[in-house]
Amino acid sequence: xxxxxxxxxxxxxxxxxxxxxKVYAVDNLDLQIRHNEVFGLLGPNGSGKTTTLKMLLGLLHxxxxxxxxxxxxxxxxxxxxxxxxxxxESYLYRYLSARETLDFYGRIFRLPAKLRKxxxxxxxxxxxxxxxxxxxxxxxxxxxxxxxxLAQALINDPDLLILDEPTTGLDPIGTRQIKDLILKLxxxxxxxxxxxxxxxxxxxxxxxxxxLYGGKIQTxxxxxxxxxxTNKRQITTDAVSDATVERIKQLVQNENGECxxxxxxxxxxxxxxxxxxxxxxxxxxxxxxxxxxxxxxFLTEEEPAESILDKLVxxxxxxxxxxxxxxxxxxxxxxxxxSGPDEELLGKLTRPTEPPQPTPVAPEPEKVExxxxxxHAFDQEHVRENILDKLTGRSRAAGEDEQETGKSQAGGxxxx
Amino acid sequence: xxxxxxxxVNTIKQALRMKVAIVFxxxxxxxxxxxxxSATGDETLKGRLQTFVSYGLSLTxxxxxxxxxxxxxxxxxxxxxxxxxxxxxxxxxxxxxxxxGKLLGVLVLNVVLLGLFSAIIYVxxxxxxxxxxxxxxxxxxxxxxxxxxxxxxTVPQVDVTDEVKAxxxxxxxxxxxxxxxxxxxxxxxxxxxxxLAKRAAGVGDVLxxxxxxxxxxxxxxxxxxxxxxxxxxxxxxxxxxxxxGDWQFIKYGERPKxxxxxxxxxxxxxxxxxxxxxxEVVPEDGxxxxxxxxxxxxxxTVIFPPDGLEVLYKADTxxxxxxxxxxxxxxxxxxxxxxxxxxxxxxxxxVAILFCLVVFFxxxxxxxxxxxxxxxxxxxxxxxxxxxxxxxxxLPQFDTYNPTKFIVPARLVNWSLLAKCAVFMVCIKAFLxxxxxxxxxxxxxxxxxxx
Numbered sequence: 023x024x025x026x027x028x029x030x031x032x033x034x035x036x037x038x039x040x041x042x043x044k045v046y047a048v049d050n051l052d053l054q055i056r057h058n059e060v061f062g063l064l065g066p067n068g069s070g071k072t073t074t075l076k077m078l079l080g081l082l083h084x085x086x087x088x089x090x091x092x093x094x095x096x097x098x099x100x101x102x103x104x105x106x107x108x109x110x111e112s113y114l115y116r117y118l119s120a121r122e123t124l125d126f127y128g129r130i131f132r133l134p135a136k137l138r139k140x141x142x143x144x145x146x147x148x149x150x151x152x153x154x155x156x157x158x159x160x161x162x163x164x165x166x167x168x169x170x171x172l173a174q175a176l177i178n179d180p181d182l183l184i185l186d187e188p189t190t191g192l193d194p195i196g197t198r199q200i201k202d203l204i205l206k207l208x209x210x211x212x213x214x215x216x217x218x219x220x221x222x223x224x225x226x227x228x229x230x231x232x233x234l235y236g237g238k239i240q241t242x243x244x245x246x247x248x249x250x251x252t253n254k255r256q257i258t259t260d261a262v263s264d265a266t267v268e269r270i271k272q273l274v275q276n277e278n279g280e281c282x283x284x285x286x287x288x289x290x291x292x293x294x295x296x297x298x299x300x301x302x303x304x305x306x307x308x309x310x311x312x313x314x315x316x317x318x319x320f321l322t323e324e325e326p327a328e329s330i331l332d333k334l335v336x337x338x339x340x341x342x343x344x345x346x347x348x349x350x351x352x353x354x355x356x357x358x359x360x361s362g363p364d365e366e367l368l369g370k371l372t373r374p375t376e377p378p379q380p381t382p383v384a385p386e387p388e389k390v391e392x393x394x395x396x397x398h399a400f401d402q403e404h405v406r407e408n409i410l411d412k413l414t415g416r417s418r419a420a421g422e423d424e425q426e427t428g429k430s431q432a433g434g435x436x437x438x
Numbered sequence: 439x440x441x442x443x444x445x446x447v448n449t450i451k452q453a454l455r456m457k458v459a460i461v462f463x464x465x466x467x468x469x470x471x472x473x474x475x476s477a478t479g480d481e482t483l484k485g486r487l488q489t490f491v492s493y494g495l496s497l498t499x500x501x502x503x504x505x506x507x508x509x510x511x512x513x514x515x516x517x518x519x520x521x522x523x524x525x526x527x528x529x530x531x532x533x534x535x536x537x538x539g540k541l542l543g544v545l546v547l548n549v550v551l552l553g554l555f556s557a558i559i560y561v562x563x564x565x566x567x568x569x570x571x572x573x574x575x576x577x578x579x580x581x582x583x584x585x586x587x588x589x590x591x592t593v594p595q596v597d598v599t600d601e602v603k604a605x606x607x608x609x610x611x612x613x614x615x616x617x618x619x620x621x622x623x624x625x626x627x628x629x630x631x632x633x634l635a636k637r638a639a640g641v642g643d644v645l646x647x648x649x650x651x652x653x654x655x656x657x658x659x660x661x662x663x664x665x666x667x668x669x670x671x672x673x674x675x676x677x678x679x680x681x682x683g684d685w686q687f688i689k690y691g692e693r694p695k696x697x698x699x700x701x702x703x704x705x706x707x708x709x710x711x712x713x714x715x716x717x718e719v720v721p722e723d724g725x726x727x728x729x730x731x732x733x734x735x736x737x738x739t740v741i742f743p744p745d746g747l748e749v750l751y752k753a754d755t756x757x758x759x760x761x762x763x764x765x766x767x768x769x770x771x772x773x774x775x776x777x778x779x780x781x782x783x784x785x786x787x788x789v790a791i792l793f794c795l796v797v798f799f800x801x802x803x804x805x806x807x808x809x810x811x812x813x814x815x816x817x818x819x820x821x822x823x824x825x826x827x828x829x830x831x832x833l834p835q836f837d838t839y840n841p842t843k844f845i846v847p848a849r850l851v852n853w854s855l856l857a858k859c860a861v862f863m864v865c866i867k868a869f870l871x872x873x874x875x876x877x878x879x880x881x882x883x884x885x886x887x888x889x
Contacts (some may be wrong), residue, residue, distance in 0.1 A: 076885045079528045080528075080884075081524060081528070081883065081884045082529075082883050082884075082885045083883055088817065096528075099530035099531065099532055100530070101530075102528055102529055102530040103529075103530040105528065107524075107525065107528045109521065109524045109525060113520060113521040113523075113524055113525060114522065114525075115448065115452065117451065117452060117455035117456055118448070119452065122451075126444055126447075126448055127525070127526075127529060129440060129441065129443075129444035130441045130444050130445070130529045130530070130531050131441075131529060131530060132440050132441060132530070158455075171525075174525060175525075178529075184633075258638045261824035288820070313442055
């Protein structure tokens with residue numbers, strides 16, 4: 023079982039009523055996704071991405087070829103128990119409340135009652151729907167439904183997560199959060215198959231991508247190798263004096279190189295997150311989802327003896343959340359800021375494939391990670407704000423890097 | 439099992455929260471009491487009870503049948519059309535478990551609703567006498583002829599083969615066979631005549647029926663009969679002297695050990711009538727004879743139709759009988775639930791509804807349908823008996839097992855009838871239909887084709 027997902031000349035032909043082949047939705051697809059890889063399946067509308075996923079999961083029968091998921095058939099309950107799936111839209115039972123929805127899926131996974139309850143609360147907390155948990159899902163906005171959809175995909179703590187357009191309909195904070203989650207899950211050894219045409223999102227999180235067109239793979243490979251511009255260098259500095267800049271320019275010109283110097287722009291994503299966080303801090307009321315940077319406790323716990331661990335940590339959820347928050351902060355920090363400024367931007371974002379660092383490198387003076395976490399609500403808000411500040415601060419640094427290369431690179435962290 | 443139950447609970451929640459079940463429940467909650475207040479029948483207590491219970495049970499049965507069809511179909515087709523099934527079927531649940539869960543949900547809903555509404559009908563029926571305060575006579579009549587469960591002794595068709603053959607030979611010898619008739623047609627005609635003769639009594643004639651193994655539980659027994667008369671008397675009234683008791687006395691005039699019932703009654707022709715007689719006339723060996731004497735007052739020939747005479751006796755309580763009758767309804771609901779789920783595995787909601795309604799109404803008039811098919815297809819007998827007949831016979835027979843048919847005349851729904859219904863309708867037909875649904879559902883592609 024070398025690959026988490028493997029397909030062998032997978033083909034899906036949609037034929038008309040007479041059995042004549044009409045459309046090759048997927049055409050001889052050979053896909054290999056390694057374990058612990060974040061794989062992005064890209065392509066324009068109608069390129070066969072969703073059809074491929076449906077065949078992997080046994081929702082459609084392949085016309086030809088075969089697909090293996092975690093070494094087995096995608097329709098086998100034993101395999102299904104280890105898979106989380108988020109379809110292209112959150113198809114939910116409109117008459118169930120958010121909590122009931124998760125409970126229903128938890129029951130189908132035969133999760134024991136205690137564990138189920140614990141995970142439901144943790145997930146509701148994570149997707150920021152705790153306040154509306156008892157409202158019928160039919161009354162939710164698209165983004166809120168998306169959050170519940172994501173929560174149901176995670177309730178079994180899957181080994182393989184298949185996400186079809188996970189960020190559609192989500193606000194930037196939700197998008198950022200899903201990206202963080204994906205990175206964190208990858209760090210924990212999960213495999214993630216991501217299907218999207220939002221290139222920025224894919225670029226931020228994926229290790230490898232394949233681009234589909236007309237049901238065929240047009241190109242595939244490591245994101246870094248595909249995108250790195252080896253003929254350019256990027257230097258990021260603090261606000262140095264004009265004289266220094268001139269000297270650097272001189273140096274570069276001496277080597278016959280071109281040099282562009284600008285001040286970095288703030289990313290819209292960072293700006294947005296800052297604004298909303300400020301509003302949240304003033305406790306302005308909202309009927310929508312409350313964005314948090316929390317990631318479900320059970321998802322971020324370390325691997326061994328999961329079920330025992332789940333039993334041991336069946337303490338009240340609020341306590342658990344505050345326990346795990348520092349870990350979450352680490353993710354956030356690591357995801358967007360962990361590497362030094364001389365490293366290529368994409369390298370930072372695809373960090374999870376690199377050996378995990380013991381503690382995040384926090385180049386800024388305020389050491390949020392080590393702050394004692396007070397369970398008091400206000401302090402929680404305070405801590406969260408710090409994380410976000412930090413997050414946005416680092417993003418700015420990343421943006422700076424990018425600006426200096428002359429805006430030639432597409433995307434940045436969370437260029438949603 | 440736990441995932442099956444989760445699906446079942448979800449199905450019930452869906453039925454309740456999508457207000458489908460609520461509509462039907464409200465309808466029944468309103469209609470049953472209205473029916474209880476307005477149903478008066480022929481103004482006697484018995485008539486009132488008969489009307490209320492028969493309409494009440496039929497209404498409950500009909501509405502629950504519709505509800506079952508709608509819920510069982512909606513549950514699966516909406517999952518497929520609104521694609522919630524994508525997230526369900528990719529979880530560790532097999533497709534047959536999903537269908538079983540849906541079925542279980544529909545059945546639980548049905549059992550609860552059927553129990554609730556039949557309990558309401560039962561309570562209404564039991565307490566109506568106390569509420570209406572009828573005269574003593576009506577109360578006794580209602581108790582004896584409605585609030586009870588009576589077994590029926592029927593008269594088998596008399597075997598007239600030998601007689602007919604002899605008659606045929608005789609006619610042949612006399613050369614008086616009807617011209618243009620084949621042998622079969624002549625025999626059929628002669629058999630009809632001979633059987634009619636056995637059931638007809640000219641003025642002054644006596645007809646005797648014998649019954650074995652009569653073991654009454656109560657003090658009263660009943661002769662239930664219908665007169666056909668020829669020629670019709672001016673007021674359509676028929677006089678009859680009825681005797682019941684020891685067969686040796688009635689047939690041979692031997693001295694009886696038990697009392698003999700002997701009364702003259704006047705009854706209207708062409709409707710079913712009942713005569714009550716004391717159970718003590720039944721001799722110890724349980725061999726009872728009933729005789730009808732066409733008294734000269736009539737001046738007309740009295741004919742009993744083929745199902746025109748039965749002896750009824752109390753064999754169980756009303757309550758026990760009512761419960762068994764309700765089970766008959768439950769069996770039909772089980773069949774419809776299986777049918778609905780089968781239909782929704784390959785049809786869209788409106789088509790599946792139409793399909794199930796056609797089956798439901800055909801099954802409700804199944805004997806009529808079967809009869810008319812056999813009549814119409816006389817000329818294509820072979821084709822019919824190998825194709826359509828099987829399909830028609832695969833349908834359940836709701837009318838054969840119609841509970842009101844038993845409850846209204848206080849007829850015993852015996853255990854063998856119940857078992858027969860369970861075996862044919864549930865164990866064979868419903869099961870086959872459900873298994874077919876499983877096969878279809880396991881083979882089909884769940885996802886809609888989108889490119």
